[in-house]
Every structure is written in C-alpha cells, then in structure tokens.
Amino acid sequence: MAAKDNKLEVGQSRIGLMIDGLPDTPRVAVKLERTDKRVEVTIPLLDGHGDVYQYWFSSGIIYGDDPDKTKRRYEPPESISFYDARGPVGLVGSSASGSTMNFGGAGIGEGRLTFDYAILGAGSGADYESINGLRSEVEGLGTWVGLRSLNAEREIKDGRLASVNLRLESSPSIRAGRLLNAEFQSNWRYGPGPGPDQTTIAERMQIHTQIKKAVSWEDHFKVHFPLRNLLRVASWQRLNFVGHEVVSVADPLRTLDGKAHGDQWLPVITYRTGITESASKLSWMDFLFSYADVESKGVGRWIDLSNRFERGLTPLVGLLDLGGASLEAHLAQVGIGFEMLGYDLMLETGAIARGQAYVKFADQVAAVLDTVANLLPFPTTDFQELLRRTYMGVKHADNAQPNRQEMHLAYRQAIQVFRAWVALRLGMPKAKLKAALENDKVTRQIREIERSLATP
Numbered sequence: 001m002a003a004k005d006n007k008l009e010v011g012q013s014r015i016g017l018m019i020d021g022l023p024d025t026p027r028v029a030v031k032l033e034r035t036d037k038r039v040e041v042t043i044p045l046l047d048g049h050g051d052v053y054q055y056w057f058s059s060g061i062i063y064g065d066d067p068d069k070t071k072r073r074y075e076p077p078e079s080i081s082f083y084d085a086r087g088p089v090g091l092v093g094s095s096a097s098g099s100t101m102n103f104g105g106a107g108i109g110e111g112r113l114t115f116d117y118a119i120l121g122a123g124s125g126a127d128y129e130s131i132n133g134l135r136s137e138v139e140g141l142g143t144w145v146g147l148r149s150l151n152a153e154r155e156i157k158d159g160r161l162a163s164v165n166l167r168l169e170s171s172p173s174i175r176a177g178r179l180l181n182a183e184f185q186s187n188w189r190y191g192p193g194p195g196p197d198q199t200t201i202a203e204r205m206q207i208h209t210q211i212k213k214a215v216s217w218e219d220h221f222k223v224h225f226p227l228r229n230l231l232r233v234a235s236w237q238r239l240n241f242v243g244h245e246v247v248s249v250a251d252p253l254r255t256l257d258g259k260a261h262g263d264q265w266l267p268v269i270t271y272r273t274g275i276t277e278s279a280s281k282l283s284w285m286d287f288l289f290s291y292a293d294v295e296s297k298g299v300g301r302w303i304d305l306s307n308r309f310e311r312g313l314t315p316l317v318g319l320l321d322l323g324g325a326s327l328e329a330h331l332a333q334v335g336i337g338f339e340m341l342g343y344d345l346m347l348e349t350g351a352i353a354r355g356q357a358y359v360k361f362a363d364q365v366a367a368v369l370d371t372v373a374n375l376l377p378f379p380t381t382d383f384q385e386l387l388r389r390t391y392m393g394v395k396h397a398d399n400a401q402p403n404r405q406e407m408h409l410a411y412r413q414a415i416q417v418f419r420a421w422v423a424l425r426l427g428m429p430k431a432k433l434k435a436a437l438e439n440d441k442v443t444r445q446i447r448e449i450e451r452s453l454a455t456p
Contacts, residue, residue, distance in 0.1 A: 006087030006120050008034045008269055016084030018043065020077050021126055025052050032082050032089065039118045039269055041082065041091065045101060045109040057099035057111040076113055079125030090122025090251075091115040092129055092217075117217065118269040123251045133210030133247035134220040135185070135265065136273075138228050139239040140282040142205035145184050145291045147171040168201065173208070175296045177303045180209035182223045184291075206245075214248065221273070226306040229317045230299065233422050234287045236415065236442055238320040240276040244268040288440050289423045289433070298426035305425060312341025316418050328394040331407055334414045335361075335391035341418075342367040361388050372420040375434045377443050378413060378450070386410045409449045416442055 008014070013033035018041065031042040045054045056076045066072055076096060082089040093116025101109030119128050142148075153165040168188050176182040185208040193200040207227050209220050224241075231239045245265040253264035284290060291299070306313055316337035322330055342364025346352045351367070352359055365384045373380045390410040393402035416437065423433050437443055 006089070008032070008039070008089065008118060008120065010034055010036050014082075014084050014086065016082050018080055018082055020080045021124075022073070022077060024073075028053070030082070032084075032091075034118075034269065038097070038114045038271060039091070040097065041080070041113045041115070043111045043113070045099070045111055053111060054099070054101070054109070056113075057096045079129050080113075081122070081125045087121060088123055090119040090125035090128045092117045092119070092125055116270060116272055117246075119246055119266050120269070121264070121266045122248075123254075127248045127250035128246065130214035130216055130248075131220065131246050132212065132214050132249050133208070133263070133265075134217070134224065135206040135208050135245040136224045136228070137204055137206050137242040137244075138231055139242060139276065139279045140231055140235060140237075140286070141184070141207070142186070142203060143282045143284060144231055144234060144287055145174065145205050146284070147174070147184075147186055147205065148203065166201070174291070175300075176207065176227060177223060177300045179223055179303065180211050180215070180220060182207070182209050182227070182303070184208070210247065212249075214250070223303065225273075226303050227299070229306070229313075230302045231287075232317060232320055233419055234289050235282065236288070236320070236419065237280070237282075237286065239280070239282075241273050242276060242279045244270065244273065244275075286441075288419055288436050289426070289428050293423070293428040293432060293436075294426040298428070301426050302422075305422075309341055309344050312337050312339075312344060316341065319415070327404065327407055327411070331390055331394050331411050334411055335387070335395065337418070338368060338387070338414065339364050361391070368421050369417055372417060372424055375420055375424070375430060375437060376413075376416060377434075377438045378416075378446055380417075383410075383413055383417070387414055405449060405453050409446065409453065412442055412446045412449065416440070416446065 011034070013031055015029060015031055018028055018030040028043060030044070033040055033042070043053050043056075045051045052072070055072045055074050058074060063069075063072075076094045078094060079090065079092045080094065082091060091113075094113050095115075097112045097114040099109060099111040117128070119125070122128055148171070151167045151169070153167070154161060155163040155165075168190065170188065171186040173186075174184040176184055185206050187204045187206060188202060189204075190199060190201045192198065207224050209223050228239065228241060244267075246268050247263045247265050249263065251264070252260035253262055254260055294301075314337075315333045319330060319333055319337075322333065339361060343352070343359055345367040346359065346364065347354055349367070351363075362384050365387055369380060369383065386406060387410045390402040390407045393399045394407070419442075420433060420437060423436075424430070428436075
C-alpha cells in the first residue's frame with residue numbers, strides 16, 4: 001500500500017535497500033532520486049572488478065576471461081525493488097544511464113540506472129513487469145464525457161441560500177472499446193483541505209483498462225494513447241495525461257497478517273507519457289464534438305481508426321506536438337498526413353490497388369475532403385489546389401515559395417477538413433457537425449486569415 005509519505009517529488013532523493021531478485025547479487029544500499037527528466041537509482045561500486053554490479057554498466061566491453069559473455073550478467077534486470085522507511089517502490093523498465101570508476105585507488109565508483117515506471121507502494125518491482133490494469137486521467141476528459149459525480153441540492157429561504165446538500169456518487173462506467181475492456185470511469189475523493197477548517201472534494205474521470213491475464217504496459221497504452229488523442233482532435237489542443245494508476249493481481253492489498261484483500265491501485269511516476277504538472281481547465285465550448293455526439297460506438301470506432309489509418313493519423317494528430325516548429329514544418333507534416341490518409345482511404349474504397357506506385361496528391365486530398373465538403377464553413381473548391389501549391393512549395397526547392405498568409409490558410413483549413421472527417425466517421429450527425437464547425441475556434445482563425453487576404 002502506498003503510504004501518505006511514500007512520495008518521490010522532483011528534486012527528492014531517498015536512501016534505501018535495493019533487491020533485484022537475482023541469486024548472485026547481494027543486497028545493497030542505493031540512492032533513489034527523481035529529477036525533472038528521469039527516475040534514477042545510483043548503485044555504489046565498491047570492489048573493482050570483483051563487484052558484480054559493475055558489469056551491468058559494461059555491456060560494450062569484452063573481458064578476456066569471458067569473451068562470449070556467458071559467465072556474468074552484463075545488463076541490469078528488467079525491474080528492481082526499493083525499500084526504505086517511507087515504504088516500498090517498484091521500479092520497472094531499467095536501462096544503464098552511466099557509471100564512473102576510480103581505478104587509480106581502491107576501485108570505487110558508482111553506476112546509474114534509469115527506469116520507465118516507478119510504482120509507489122509496490123511490494124515487488126517484478127510483479128509489475130506485466131500489469132492487469134491501468135487508469136489514466138487526461139486533461140478535459142470529464143468535461144468531454146459530461147458526467148459528474150457531485151450533485152448539489154440548494155435550499156432557498158426568504159431569498160437567501162439556506163443550505164446546500166452535496167451528494168457524491170460514482171456514475172456508471174462507460175464502455176470505450178472491446179480491447180482490454182476499455183471504459184471511462186468516474187472516481188472521486190474527499191478529505192481535509194490545504195488549510196484549517198477546509199474540506200476538499202475532487203472529481204476525476206479516467207480511462208480504465210483491466211483484464212485477468214497480465215499484459216505489457218505497452219498493450220495498455222495502445223488503448224490509452226488513442227483515447228487521449230481523441231480528446232486532442234476534438235479540442236485541437238495539446239491535452240496531456242495528468243496521472244496514471246496501476247494494478248497487478250500479483251501484488252494485492254494485504255493486511256499485517258499477510259492475507260490478501262483484493263486489488264490495490266497504486267500511483268505511477270513516469271516520463272514516457274508526457275504527464276503535465278498543471279492541468280488545463282476546459283469547458284464544453286472547447287470541443288468540436290463531445291462524447292454525447294459520438295457515444296460509446298463512436299469511441300470504439302476511433303480506436304479502430306487509430307490502428308487502420310495509423311500512417312495518416314500519426315502525423316496529423318502529431319501536429320499538436322510540434323511546439324515551436326516553423327510554419328513550413330507544420331505544413332509539410334499536414335501534406336504527409338493527407339498523403340497517407342488519402343492513400344489508405346482510396347485503398348478502402350477500392351479506388352486504387354494495393355501497391356499502386358503513383359497516386360496524384362489532389363486525389364489523395366479529395367479522398368479525405370469529399371465526404372465532408374458540404375459541411376465545412378469555407379469554400380472547398382480551391383482548397384485542394386491551395387494545399388497542393390503550399391505543400392509542394394515548402395517541400396520542393398524548385399517550386400515557387402508560397403505566400404505565408406496562404407500557408408496559414410491552407411494549414412488551418414486542412415485541420416478542419418481532418419477534424420470534420422474524424423467526427424463524421426465516429427457517427428456525429430451531419431447537421432450538428434455543420435453547426436459545430438461554424439462556431440469552432442479554428443474556423444474563427446480561418447475567417448481572420450480570409451479577411452486579411454481580402455484586404456489590399
């Protein structure tokens with residue numbers, strides 16, 4: 001169980017015992033620390049060539065007494081367990097990040113391991129190399145789903161608020177897909193607030209996957225990442241994970257007598273998923289479409305689309321990760337995404353044969369555009385040529401350099417074509433989608449650019 005003081009904050013270091021589960025290694029005191037980039041364990045190397053741990057950090061070295069590398073272990077185990085007075089920490093996904101050694105004296109040095117996942121409260125790191133369940137909180141998920149755990153009943157007397165009755169009740173889980181029993185699950189907690197005489201109530205909506213047979217972390221994230229990306233497409237914002245919790249049936253909740261009492265969900269520290277430190281607050285107006293527009297069937301379709309059209313969706317959704325990249329880089333990635341998505345859509349409809357070598361870019365764009373052309377809040381007659389001209393202009397040095405305002409216009413129009421295509425494929429009614437596109441923030445940006453281009 002993760003105790004209240006079993007934490008690992010950025011900048012914090014803890015000294016404790018490392019157990020790696022290997023028969024030929026002794027228990028050793030190590031330092032566990034967390035920086036703003038990694039979770040790291042530092043192992044003391046105290047016996048020169050006689051220290052078994054030093055070989056974990058020398059995989060690229062050939063030793064004369066072991067040229068075939070069969071006598072010793074030359075890489076760290078997949079997981080280790082860390083124990084100190086604050087509680088246990090399971091560490092999974094190890095890699096050697098460096099070592100230093102002073103061979104001029106007593107042969108003393110240190111080796112450093114970094115880890116993909118740190119599970120606070122885990123009895124054993126090995127129990128979490130494969131996992132049964134994963135829960136992920138994502139910015140804006142509760143708003144997008146639209147379910148609340150907290151209901152407030154107000155009583156008004158003589159024109160004044162006399163009382164408020166607060167009721168916390170978990171909403172029914174919402175099916176999100178067949179793979180790993182994916183669902184959206186509401187959770188809540190309450191307790192003492194940050195100051196005296198304060199009580200805090202927190203609502204959370206989480207992506208939840210769980211099965212009886214443990215599978216890899218990557219298998220779970222193959223569901224969680226697409227669902228996070230669905231919120232990114234709906235809002236066209238770089239929404240991130242807020243946190244993760246994990247469960248392993250191999251490490252149940254136990255009382256002091258050793259008896260198991262069901263599953264325990266433990267917090268996870270990781271730098272692999274882009275967890276944000278400060279979550280954005282969103283409203284329903286930030287989304288082009290919501291869960292109510294596509295429902296459970298539409299969410300399941302998105303997971304399917306993410307696999308079938310991965311080549312096109314990856315660069316298009318990935319536009320939100322480009323950060324401070326140039327407009328040229330954004331537009332080039334848009335073009336690549338439309339090429340890939342359009343090609344696969346043409347395969348889907350039978351318009352081309354698999355392996356066909358040459359397909360016109362205009363036809364690839366049309367494969368995405370045609371199904372939504374009459375829903376878009378801007379004329380589409382010139383869109384294909386505008387995107388082709390600006391994309392080729394930034395892609396090929398022998399093409400004319402495109403006008404920057406036209407590049408901005410092509411880029412944002414392409415975003416709306418893509419988002420409209422997604423919403424329609426997920427089952428959003430056409431009339432509702434058309435109205436939503438009219439009022440969307442990206443559409444407002446398009447209109448501003450159009451006005452600028454129309455101004456002499």
